[in-house]
Amino acid sequence: MAFYFRLCALVFAVLLSAASPLYLVQANACDFSLGNWVLDDSHYPLYDASRDCPFIGRGFNCLRNGRPDQDYLKYRWKPSGCDLPRRFDGVNFLERYKGKKIMFVGDSISNNMWQSLTCLLHNAVPESSYALSTPTKYLSVFTIPEFDVSIIWLKNGFLVDVVHDKEKGRIVKLDSIKSGYMWKGDVLIFNTYHWWTHLNESVTVQFQVGNETIKNMDPMEAYKIGLTTWSKWIDANIDPSMTKVLFQGIAASHFEGEGCLKETEPEEGAQPPYPGVEIVKNVLSSKGTSYVDCSHWCLAGAPDAWNEILYAVLLGL
DSSP, X not given: OOOOOOOOOEEEEEXXXXXXXXXXXXXXXXXXXXXXXXXXXXXXXXXXXXXHOTTOOGGGOTTTTTOOOOGGGGEEXXXXXXOOOSSOOHHHHHHHTTTOEEEEEEXXXXXXXXXXXXXXXXXXXXXXXXXXXXXXXXXXXXXEXXXXXXXXXXXXXSSSXXXXXTTTXXXXXXXXXXXXXXXXXXEEEEOOOHHHHTOOTTSOEEEEETTEEESSOOHHHHHHHHHHHHHHHHHHHOOTTTOEEEEOOOOOOSOXXXXXXXXXXXXXSOOOOOTTHHHHHHHTTTSOOXXXXXXXXXXXXXXXXXHHHHHHHHHTO
């Protein structure tokens, strides 16, 4: 089995926050999206997936699945104009977010990040009990009772509403969000992109705006409308004094060229614009500071770097 490791730097946006530490990061001009990957044998990997994370998903544990190279475990993201904390401090994270809920909402990229964060936190307090449950097929909940901290993943690839019609097939309602009542947490971290790119001729999908059904709509145009609907929902329904909202951004496709085969090192230099990135920037341009996002990778590995950035943003380091 081959595994993808084309490391890339994209954006996530801090959308809403009433907490001063996030603005401190912005005031210090710390743009985490600009930087490079450096090998760091002294601090990485941050955990051993097989030994330190007994609940890790099989698809993410690349060494156990036979990946021969191991340098990918040792890459650290180094921003150009500032420094991240030298090491993720899970105990500090748990103490600062005691009694809180952090929810990831999105597709398998969100799952990748959620799994990384659960491993990092469990590894920080290995003697503390934990619970992992799946109340529904769309909801996964990881808790550490000692700190009363919950890390939640809600599978929702479009964010806007999707209905299944026996005659028309799947209908993506671009201007409707009825599932938002499920988005509950002190921190909400959203992602949506890849499912939009999977909408092709082999799948019966129609888009709907109001009462109008559109059969042959450009998926990227639909994505822009759907993301705008989500953005407006956030503005109308989230109290920034109570909840921090972040958008993870976009990860590059896994299937360019030969796909993940023999990809073992980060790509260097500027990369061509990736479809969807400009849409995210334009829709969220008035909503806050942008940082780095890297994903859909092996664990331990690049997703841990994203959570190191999340740690720095949330704790204002």
